[in-house]
Amino acid sequence: MSRYEIAFSGQVLPGAELALVQANLAKLFQADAQRIALLFSGRRIVIKSNLDAAGAEKYRATLERAGARIEVVALDAEELIEEIELAPPPASPAAPAPAVVASAMQPSSAARLKVAPRDEYMAAFVEVDAPDFGIAPVGVDLQDARPAAQPPAVDFSQFSLAPVGSDMGEIKAKPAGPPPDTSHLKLQ
Template sequence: MSLYEIAFSGQVVTGAAPELVRANLAKLFQADAQRIALLFSGRRIVIKSNLDAAAAEKYRAAMERAGARAEVIELQVEIEEVELAPPPPAAEPAPAAAPGRLQVAPRDEYMAAFSDVDAPDFGIAPLGADLQDAHGEPQAPQVDLSQFSLAPVGSDMGQAKPAPAAPPPDTSHLKLQQ
């Protein structure tokens, strides 16, 4: 699939008024005057990149209706070639797996990289088996309560006693005058 980019370098469609094209592009891109001035600076500006052919044509047509001449350029995408490692020779006997370990045979070149993986051989539990390790019943903590005793019913439990009322103030030195 080819990818395209849309670029604009300030060219207007023949017969279009530049100020009207600026206003149309400002409305189309919802851009302020500073960004529109940058579009008309004469430099080539990439508007959108990595578009498929249909989307690139939509952008070009919309800009042409606004009065601007846009360039549609096909991008040259370089695909990096990766060489896979050759599979191990089939004539060599596979090393013996350690007891309790699973020996993995590669199915293709990609999986050949995992041929020397030493994986534990996990079994499958029977249907309905409990997979969690068994735990004993929880033990109650050993707490020494010998220093505590019970008070008889209705006894004072040691609540704080209210402070005694303060003595009334001495008013013997006061006199009433008429």
């Protein structure tokens, strides 16, 4: 089954007004002016990828009705699938759990992933040396042991305790004055 992608390069159909096409696409994509300006920057932008033929035709018809010139590109099956080849497992017999954890923590030169590039961009990463990390058994503690925390050395010799009830330099509140005389007031 063929797969397609829809790409837009900022071009409008002959006879279409640029401002009207921009307004139509803003309404269609529910995008703000900044995103619409990015669409019309002249760069080729893939709007939707990995579509079947019916979906690609639906996108093409909708975008051309809005006034945009788009291109529908068939994707090769090889572009969609990234091949990964794993190195063969080591020929040694199964080791006990601590040895498995140690080997999982330290990358070995025999267990390396070999990735075939899917395009020019990924071809730049062919020579990257990436270890194939293993998985530790269930229940194994992978965190390094923490050293015991040392209490801080604090010198309290300069401090002393005052006797109970002594004045510690607090400012004492003034005693409240006498309550006001309300004997002359009456309720009616």
